[in-house]
Amino acid sequence: MALPEFKIAQLRHFVWVAELKGFHTAAEKACRTQPAISLSIRDLENKLSTVLFEKRNAKTSNTELTPFGRYFLPKAKELIAHHDNVAQDMALMSEHKTGHLRLASVPSIACRMLPELLSKFIADVPELHISFYDDNSEAVLRKVEKQQVDIGIASLPHGHEHADITFTPIWEDQLGVVCREDHPFAEVTELHWKELRKQRLIRNGTSRLLEDTEAEPLLSDSQFLISNMLSLIAMLEEGLGITTLPWFAFPKNNSKLRFIPLTTPKIVRHIGIVQLKNKSLSPAAEALANFILKNTNQDKTKDLES
Amino acid sequence: MALPEFKIAQLRHFVWVAELKGFHTAAEKACRTQPAISLSIRDLENKLSTVLFEKRNAKTSNTELTPFGRYFLPKAKELIAHHDNVAQDMALMSEHKTGHLRLASVPSIACRMLPELLSKFIADVPELHISFYDDNSEAVLRKVEKQQVDIGIASLPHGHEHADITFTPIWEDQLGVVCREDHPFAEVTELHWKELRKQRLIRNGTSRLLEDTEAEPLLSDSQFLISNMLSLIAMLEEGLGITTLPWFAFPKNNSKLRFIPLTTPKIVRHIGIVQLKNKSLSPAAEALANFILKNTNQDKTKDLES
DNA sequence: TCTATTGATAAGGATTCCTTATGGCACTAC
DNA sequence: GTAGTGCCATAAGGAATCCTTATCAATAGA
Numbered sequence: 001m002a003l004p005e006f007k008i009a010q011l012r013h014f015v016w017v018a019e020l021k022g023f024h025t026a027a028e029k030a031c032r033t034q035p036a037i038s039l040s041i042r043d044l045e046n047k048l049s050t051v052l053f054e055k056r057n058a059k060t061s062n063t064e065l066t067p068f069g070r071y072f073l074p075k076a077k078e079l080i081a082h083h084d085n086v087a088q089d090m091a092l093m094s095e096h097k098t099g100h101l102r103l104a105s106v107p108s109i110a111c112r113m114l115p116e117l118l119s120k121f122i123a124d125v126p127e128l129h130i131s132f133y134d135d136n137s138e139a140v141l142r143k144v145e146k147q148q149v150d151i152g153i154a155s156l157p158h159g160h161e162h163a164d165i166t167f168t169p170i171w172e173d174q175l176g177v178v179c180r181e182d183h184p185f186a187e188v189t190e191l192h193w194k195e196l197r198k199q200r201l202i203r204n205g206t207s208r209l210l211e212d213t214e215a216e217p218l219l220s221d222s223q224f225l226i227s228n229m230l231s232l233i234a235m236l237e238e239g240l241g242i243t244t245l246p247w248f249a250f251p252k253n254n255s256k257l258r259f260i261p262l263t264t265p266k267i268v269r270h271i272g273i274v275q276l277k278n279k280s281l282s283p284a285a286e287a288l289a290n291f292i293l294k295n296t297n298q299d300k301t302k303d304l305e306s
Numbered sequence: 307m308a309l310p311e312f313k314i315a316q317l318r319h320f321v322w323v324a325e326l327k328g329f330h331t332a333a334e335k336a337c338r339t340q341p342a343i344s345l346s347i348r349d350l351e352n353k354l355s356t357v358l359f360e361k362r363n364a365k366t367s368n369t370e371l372t373p374f375g376r377y378f379l380p381k382a383k384e385l386i387a388h389h390d391n392v393a394q395d396m397a398l399m400s401e402h403k404t405g406h407l408r409l410a411s412v413p414s415i416a417c418r419m420l421p422e423l424l425s426k427f428i429a430d431v432p433e434l435h436i437s438f439y440d441d442n443s444e445a446v447l448r449k450v451e452k453q454q455v456d457i458g459i460a461s462l463p464h465g466h467e468h469a470d471i472t473f474t475p476i477w478e479d480q481l482g483v484v485c486r487e488d489h490p491f492a493e494v495t496e497l498h499w500k501e502l503r504k505q506r507l508i509r510n511g512t513s514r515l516l517e518d519t520e521a522e523p524l525l526s527d528s529q530f531l532i533s534n535m536l537s538l539i540a541m542l543e544e545g546l547g548i549t550t551l552p553w554f555a556f557p558k559n560n561s562k563l564r565f566i567p568l569t570t571p572k573i574v575r576h577i578g579i580v581q582l583k584n585k586s587l588s589p590a591a592e593a594l595a596n597f598i599l600k601n602t603n604q605d606k607t608k609d610l611e612s
Numbered sequence: 613t614c615t616a617t618t619g620a621t622a623a624g625g626a627t628t629c630c631t632t633a634t635g636g637c638a639c640t641a642c
Numbered sequence: 643g644t645a646g647t648g649c650c651a652t653a654a655g656g657a658a659t660c661c662t663t664a665t666c667a668a669t670a671g672a
Contacts, residue, residue, distance in 0.1 A: 003393045008311050023619060036661050038620060043659095050400040051586055063619085067456070067588040071399060075392045082388050086381045087309045093377060094356040150373070280357055282373040329650060342630050344651060349628095369650085 004047035008083050011076045013040040014052065018073050021062040048072070096284035097125050103288070104133040104140045105153035107229070108248035109171065109271055113296070114153075121291050128284055136205065141165065144274050150285035152274035153292075158212065168289070169272035170296050173246040175209055176261045180239050183258070190263040197221060200241035204232050206249055213265050218244075233257070310353035314389050317382045319346040320358065324379050327368040354378070402590035403431050409594070410439040410446045411459035413535070414554035415477065415577055419602070420459075427597050434590055442511065447471065450580050456591035458580035459598075464518065474579040474595070476602050479552040481515055481573035482565045486545050489564070496569040503527060506547035510538050512555055519571050524550075539563070 009030075016026035017037060027034040045052050052069035065073065092098040105114060110132075122128060133140075133149065140154035144165065156167045177196065179185045185195075193215035202224040210216055224241065226232040229249070236243060237256045246269055250259045273289050275281060281289065315336075322332035323343060333340040351358050358375035371379065398404040411420060416438075428434060439446075439455065446460035450471065462473045483502065485491045491501075499521035508530040516522055530547065532538040535555070542549060543562045552575055556565045579595050581587060587595065 003390065003397060005314050006389065006393065007313065024617085032660095033662060034619070035621080035663085039660080042620090048396055048400050050589055054586060055584060066586040067591075068399065068586070071405070071588070072396060075395070079388060079392050082385060083312065084309060086385050087312065089381070090354055090378060091309060093374065094354050099377070278361060280360060280372040280374070282377070283356055285373075330648085339631060340650075341632085341652080345629080348651090 006044070006047065006076075006079070008080060010040050010044050011080050013037050014044055014069075015073065015076055015080065017041060017053070017063060018065055018069065021064070023063065092127070094283045096128065096282075096287040098127040099282060099284045100129045100131065101151075101282070101284040101288060102131045102133075102149040103151055103153070103285075104135060104143045104149040106137055106140060106155070106271065107134045108173070108246060109153050110134040112248045112252060113171070117292060117295060120295070121288055125284075141274060144276060147276070150275075150282055151289060153271065154274050155269045155271045156274070164277045166275050166277045167272055168275075168293070169270040170292060171248065171271040173248045173269045173271055174261055175206075175244055175246055175267035175269070176250070176259045177242055178236055178245050178250055178257055178259055179242040180236060181256055181258055182239075183242065185242065185260050186258040188260060191260050192264040193218060193262060196242070196244075200224075202226055202232065202235060202241045202243040204229070204243055204245070206246055207244060209246065209267055209269055210244065213267055215262070215265055215267070312350070312353065312382075312385070314386060316346050316350050317386050319343050320350055320375075321379065321382055321386065323347060323359070323369060324371055324375065327370070329369065398433070400589045402434065402588075402593040404433040405588060405590045406435045406437065407457075407588070407590040407594060408437045408439075408455040409457055409459070409591075410441060410449045410455040412443055412446060412461070412577065413440045414479070414552060415459050416440040418554045418558060419477070423598060423601060426601070427594055431590075447580060450582060453582070456581075456588055457595060459577065460580050461575045461577045462580070470583045472581050472583045474581075474599070475576040476578040476598060477554065477576070479554045479575045479577055480567055481512075481550055481552055481575070482556070482567045483548055484542055484551050484556055484563055484565055485548040486542060487562055487564055489545075489548065491548070491566050492564040494566055497566050498570040499524060499568060502548070502550075506530075508532055508538065508541060508547045508549040510535070510549055510551070512552055513550060515552065515573055515575055516550065519573055521568070521571055521573070 013026060013030055013032075016029050017023055020026050020029065023034050023037045023041075027037045030037060032040075041052065048068075050068045051066050052072065054064045054066055089098070114132075118130070118132075122130065131149075133143065135143070137154035137157060140149075140152040141156075143149045144152040153170075155173075156165075177185060177191055185191065196215075196218055201218060201222040203219065203222045204225070205227045207219060207222075207225075210219055224235075226235060232243060233251060233254070235241070237254075244262065245259070247259060247261075248271070251257070273292065275285075275289070280286070319332060319336055319338075322335050323329055326332050326335065329340050329343045329347075333343045336343060338346075347358065354374075356374045357372050358378065360370045360372055395404070420438075424436070424438075428436065437455075439449065441449070443460035443463060446455075446458040447462075449455045450458040459476075461479075462471075483491060483497050491497065502521075502524055507524060507528045509525065509528045510531070511533045513525060513528075513531075516525055530541075532541060532549075538549060539557060539560070541547070550568065551565070553565060553567075554577070557563070579598065581591075581595070586592070
């Protein structure tokens with residue numbers, strides 16, 4: 001005979017009848033009527049082709065298990081418990097209350113936007129584990145492609161049409177010139193690229209944003225390249241020269257340096273969420289993506305103006 | 307939201323779709339049509355409020371799990387395995403292929419009938435564990451009452467109307483006189499109790515069967531009491547005297563001793579199966595009881611005649 | 613003996629499940 | 643590009659299951 005297939009509800013009924021010693025009380029607990037429980041138990045007994053409870057209808061007022069029923073009871077309870085564990089776990093998972101979220105971001109966003117965003121996001125999900133990596137856009141994209149992270153925050157390089165990646169723009173990051181507060185530029189509100197040619201310009205990791213723009217000649221003018229951001233800031237504070245940076249990469253609350261938007265050409269990099277095309281996100285990753293979208297739409301302009 | 311309740315079939319469908327990478331093949335395996343699987347999976351996805359498979363209908367021809375689905379898969383498999391284990395175990399149990407059978411019997415039946423019966427009974431159930439105890443009828447009854455055994459084989463003493471015990475008679479065991487082959491009685495075919503008064507009569511554990519019969523005076527006539535059966539037999543073989551024994555207690559294949567039925571009075575003890583009233587037996591115990599009933603009905607008379 | 617309680621049973625409606633039939637989409641072959 | 647094929651989704655109707663109300667049978671207690 002083929003193995004029977006139990007229903008969880010059915011097992012629950014059995015356990016309740018056994019433990020509450022009665023069909024009526026069990027029915028109440030199950031939010032069913034008594035005949036429903038009778039039928040449920042009988043169905044179970046048929047599946048097992050054995051009786052689970054002593055002669056009902058007999059003199060003994062309260063129902064008792066047969067030896068077979070006693071043997072079955074703990075197994076039924078274990079099976080129910082196992083089921084409920086899985087159900088609970090999956091429910092938490094799908095409400096992104098638990099699980100593992102792997103995230104990679106470019107440093108500028110990581111420093112300027114994510115601290116506040118993430119602290120808000122994780123506020124009500126203490127069981128969610130988050131792994132965070134920061135790196136430049138290419139590396140972030142690579143991590144997403146290799147599925148080393150669930151989701152990335154980066155800008156999409158021109159060449160990057162890898163097709164199996166989806167980009168959702170979130171922030172617009174405008175390029176500007178950074179100089180010391182006592183530099184002549186510090187007082188102006190906008191700059192043309194040609195004004196920079198007379199300056200000692202330090203290139204940095206973000207300078208490739210000038211490529212393919214009319215300001216490209218600046219790249220070859222430049223004598224210095226400093227890729228480490230902390231060193232770069234120290235050099236600028238020392239007055240060694242000026243540099244170009246996207247606004248988000250410009251250190252917040254720095255009193256010695258000034259940021260002046262470059263208006264001609266106006267160079268903007270779009271930073272957003274990167275994920276694999278045609279792959280769904282884990283519930284936690286999806287929740288984070290939505291959270292970022294919702295909590296930044298209004299900030300986008302405000303941040304650039306400040 | 308209330309926890310969802312999975313159906314085992316549903317989980318199976320999920321696992322099959324995931325492992326066979328397709329709804330069609332899974333449907334085939336499930337002996338269902340493809341739409342049935344679609345609906346089943348969709349129902350599961352609704353319960354989890356998350357998608358389990360990547361965009362079906364898309365270019366990729368073979369179905370792939372989402373991260374969430376990948377997380378769910380092993381848990382679903384475990385749950386199914388657990389269920390099947392329990393189902394299998396219960397099925398074996400209800401076919402009395404496994405489990406633990408505790409049996410108590412009076413020694414006479416244990417020696418004369420049970421060896422053959424039990425060896426036949428266990429022939430096709432190698433996984434069934436049997437615990438066997440032998441003791442006199444009172445002790446067997448007590449074990450049954452205390453639920454130390456599932457089933458007992460004994461005779462019902464007169465006083466024993468304990469009401470919560472059911473007795474199913476199986477064997478009729480006639481009392482007789484046992485003497486050495488060279489004793490004058492050895493040649494007769496029946497005896498009257500008064501003929502015993504001139505003999506040296508040894509009482510034994512079964513002598514209480516004479517109580518409440520017209521042969522009761524014999525008990526006080528008797529000089530010896532030997533309760534141990536092996537000693538008793540040795541004494542009889544030595545020609546120390548004669549005794550009364552039920553037929554089943556008379557050692558089989560003993561060439562030195564003879565058994566002569568006592569005809570006046572004819573004393574018969576009924577031996578049968580003892581179990582608790584209003585309690586069901588475990589499947590194995592029930593199977594054994596039925597087995598004994600079926601395999602002894604025809605032997606009953608034959609054995610007494612032999 | 614009458615009543616209250618417990619579980620079994622019958623019959624009907626509600627729900628769920630599964631089937632056949634069909635539709636949409638992407639890929640493949642000409 | 644157009645037809646064909648393979649995949650899954652969807653729709654609608656019938657079948658099976660589940661659950662309910664109403665009632666019955668047996669027991670225990672008054």
